[in-house]
Amino acid sequence: MSGVVIAETFRRHVTNIGFIAYLALLAILSLGVSVFNRPASVWPTLVTLLALITGSGAIGPEFSSGTLQLILVKPLTRASYLLSRVTGIVLAVWLAAAVCAVFELTGRALWSEGVPFLPIGAGLLNIMADTILAISLLALLGSITRAYFNVAIYVGVMATLWVTEVAVGFIRQSSSALGRLLANRKSVDLVLSAIDRNLFPEVLPAFDPKWLVLVLSNAAVALLLACLAFRGREVPYGAD
Amino acid sequence: MEPTRPANQRAIPIALIVLTLALVAGRVAWSLMKRPAPKVGLIEWVEPSKAMALARESNKKILYDFTADWCQPCHLLDAEVFGDPALAARISEEFIAVRVVDRQQEEGRNPAAVEALQRQYGVRGFPTVVFADSSGAEQARMEGFGGRQVFEQIMGQVR
Numbered sequence: 001m002s003g004v005v006i007a008e009t010f011r012r013h014v015t016n017i018g019f020i021a022y023l024a025l026l027a028i029l030s031l032g033v034s035v036f037n038r039p040a041s042v043w044p045t046l047v048t049l050l051a052l053i054t055g056s057g058a059i060g061p062e063f064s065s066g067t068l069q070l071i072l073v074k075p076l077t078r079a080s081y082l083l084s085r086v087t088g089i090v091l092a093v094w095l096a097a098a099v100c101a102v103f104e105l106t107g108r109a110l111w112s113e114g115v116p117f118l119p120i121g122a123g124l125l126n127i128m129a130d131t132i133l134a135i136s137l138l139a140l141l142g143s144i145t146r147a148y149f150n151v152a153i154y155v156g157v158m159a160t161l162w163v164t165e166v167a168v169g170f171i172r173q174s175s176s177a178l179g180r181l182l183a184n185r186k187s188v189d190l191v192l193s194a195i196d197r198n199l200f201p202e203v204l205p206a207f208d209p210k211w212l213v214l215v216l217s218n219a220a221v222a223l224l225l226a227c228l229a230f231r232g233r234e235v236p237y238g239a240d
Numbered sequence: 241m242e243p244t245r246p247a248n249q250r251a252i253p254i255a256l257i258v259l260t261l262a263l264v265a266g267r268v269a270w271s272l273m274k275r276p277a278p279k280v281g282l283i284e285w286v287e288p289s290k291a292m293a294l295a296r297e298s299n300k301k302i303l304y305d306f307t308a309d310w311c312q313p314c315h316l317l318d319a320e321v322f323g324d325p326a327l328a329a330r331i332s333e334e335f336i337a338v339r340v341v342d343r344q345q346e347e348g349r350n351p352a353a354v355e356a357l358q359r360q361y362g363v364r365g366f367p368t369v370v371f372a373d374s375s376g377a378e379q380a381r382m383e384g385f386g387g388r389q390v391f392e393q394i395m396g397q398v399r
Contacts, residue, residue: 038312077249083256119312193348202345204310210270211346217263224252224260231250 002076002084009088013054014095022050023096030103039108039116040123043100044203047127048134051093055135056151058085059230060142068235079227086139086223093131097124122207129215130203136222137199143230161196168192282328285339288353295336295374301398302376303335304357306368308342313385314367320388327388331395335371342366371398 013019026046033042059082062068071081101124108115134154141150168189172182182188198218204211286294295302305322307314321327331337340357343350350358357363361370361378369382369391382394 072249077251077253079250079252079256083253190349197348204345206310206312206315208309208346213263213267213270217260217267220256220260220263224256227252227256231252 001080001087005076005081005084006088006091009085010091013089013092019050019054019092019096023099026050026096026100027103030100031107033104033107039119040101040104040127043097043104044123044127044130047093047097047100048130048203050096051089051131051134052138052151052154054089054093055138056142056148058082058089058135058139058142058150059226060145060150061147063142063235064147072235078230082139082143082227082230083223086135086226089135090132093135094128097127097131100124119206123203125207126203126212126215129212129219130201133201133215133219133222136219136226140222140226140229143226143233158200161192161200165189165192165196282325283322283331283337283339286336288338288340288357291336291338292374292376298336300334300336300374301379302372302374303331303337304340304361304370304372305337306340306342306358306361306363306366306370308345308366310345311366317367317369317385317391320385321391324388327392334398369394371395
């Protein structure tokens with residue numbers, strides 16, 4: 001991997017005014033919810049959202065802007081470039097997650113009786129793993145599409161899954177032929193739930209090594225596929 | 241002078257391939273491993289399938305603890321009730337304790353026995369503690385964890 005690309009990607013994100021504003025919002029929220037909510041309950045969702053926003057620019061937009069052609073003349077393999085970009089983005093999001101954890105711990109130390117180090121630490125660890133998966137998937141989608149289609153596909157798949165799960169539930173309760181057909185088909189739920197669990201796992205507030213291995217193995221597969229797709233892809237001249 | 245170009249600009253890093261294979265292998269191995277019997281607090285937990293027979297043999301009632309690893313109030317219940325020596329001794333003396341751990345979030349589904357018990361007792365959230373007689377008929381329940389005293393009060397209602 002390239003330290004220069006990692007550092008530059010990280011720098012570009014953390015010096016972005018939008019990123020700084022979001023980080024400030026996260027810090028205030030983490031401090032605020034520490035008074036009344038259970039540990040690591042609110043900010044992990046917001047950090048995942050940040051991962052989607054920052055991860056959307058992983059590689060796809062560079063195909064459209066024409067910058068990729070210039071970058072790839074440098075002495076750097078395509079895979080190294082892709083992995084370095086992903087690492088830079090992941091580090092920027094991890095910074096945000098760490099800020100949230102620190103502010104929540106501070107809030108609880110100031111206003112609560114005990115400081116729940118373990119649940120917050122577990123929440124931080126889990127969101128760090130989840131961030132790698134989300135950004136890896138966006139990099140994979142970015143390596144096979146252009147512009148910001150990666151995040152559109154990501155959100156589209158997520159919404160479709162959710163709608164399908166709800167629709168299956170409704171159809172099952174109806175007395176239609178399809179409802180009767182689906183009534184005893186547990187496999188439909190298992191397939192939908194397996195896709196959901198593997199692509200968009202819910203961040204657990206407790207340490208679970210099995211869940212961590214699931215998330216990290218999926219992220220590694222996504223990154224490998226992204227490298228393979230990027231490797232064989234034609235890089236266009238100029239911007240769209 | 242021209243910068244040194246990598247020999248193959250399209251090479252895939254071996255380290256990434258090895259890491260991916262190792263993680264996938266680890267995941268497969270883990271899913272094949274059997275989960276050890278839960279050891280929480282000072283209670284001797286019994287498998288759901290053996291609970292009724294044991295309850296009949298010993299003339300005790302059954303305590304079902306419906307829980308999940310991610311559930312924070314469940315951990316409080318573990319620490320304050322099942323981890324308390326006096327309460328744990330009382331529970332072990334009067335009840336056959338069964339721990340029913342939900343794995344829906346982690347594994348996408350629950351073992352059939354867990355699913356059946358959750359349906360039988362209409363479990364809507366965690367923690368839920370159900371006190372039942374040896375035939376499985378519900379006698380009392382505690383939904384959520386309102387503290388040790390609430391637990392003791394509900395347990396006291398079970399005759």
